[in-house]
Amino acid sequence: MQKITLKTLLLFTIVSTLFFACKKKNDQKSKTELLTQKEWFVSKYEQKTNNGSWVDEFPTWDACSKDDKYIFKTNNTLEVNEGATKCSPTDPQIIETIAWAFTDNETRITINGSALIELLDENTFIISTTETFNGINYYERITFRH
Numbered sequence: 001m002q003k004i005t006l007k008t009l010l011l012f013t014i015v016s017t018l019f020f021a022c023k024k025k026n027d028q029k030s031k032t033e034l035l036t037q038k039e040w041f042v043s044k045y046e047q048k049t050n051n052g053s054w055v056d057e058f059p060t061w062d063a064c065s066k067d068d069k070y071i072f073k074t075n076n077t078l079e080v081n082e083g084a085t086k087c088s089p090t091d092p093q094i095i096e097t098i099a100w101a102f103t104d105n106e107t108r109i110t111i112n113g114s115a116l117i118e119l120l121d122e123n124t125f126i127i128s129t130t131e132t133f134n135g136i137n138y139y140e141r142i143t144f145r146h
Contacts, residue, residue: 044142046140049136067085078100082094123145
């Protein structure tokens with residue numbers, strides 16, 4: 001009798017593990033879902049030249065720009081919204097609407113140029129770009145959070 005109970009328990013454990021492993025995999029969100037589920041806010045804007053150190057320029061931004069919202073929509077448009085504080089009372093609430101698209105097997109995103117996606121998860125979205133001008137490499141990295 002004990003062998004049957006042990007076998008039943010073992011079988012139950014294996015089936016449960018497989019069920020929850022499959023369920024977790026099926027519940028994973030696509031990159032489009034992660035990007036479009038909530039609005040994003042810039043939390044860091046870093047720059048560096050060649051092999052220099054990263055410098056976060058975000059603290060120097062005007063308060064009216066720090067609260068801007070970036071709303072990625074499922075129709076592949078990005079709405080840049082002034083947020084709660086406008087830089088000028090006459091500015092429109094929606095600053096601009098831009099097309100966006102994933103490229104290179106969803107490792108890059110195109111928004112007025114191509115950027116590498118360093119991280120995209122439930123809470124953080126980090127993109128970076130590199131540009132070379134007159135033999136100097138210029139790097140930018142933007143971190144977004146909800």
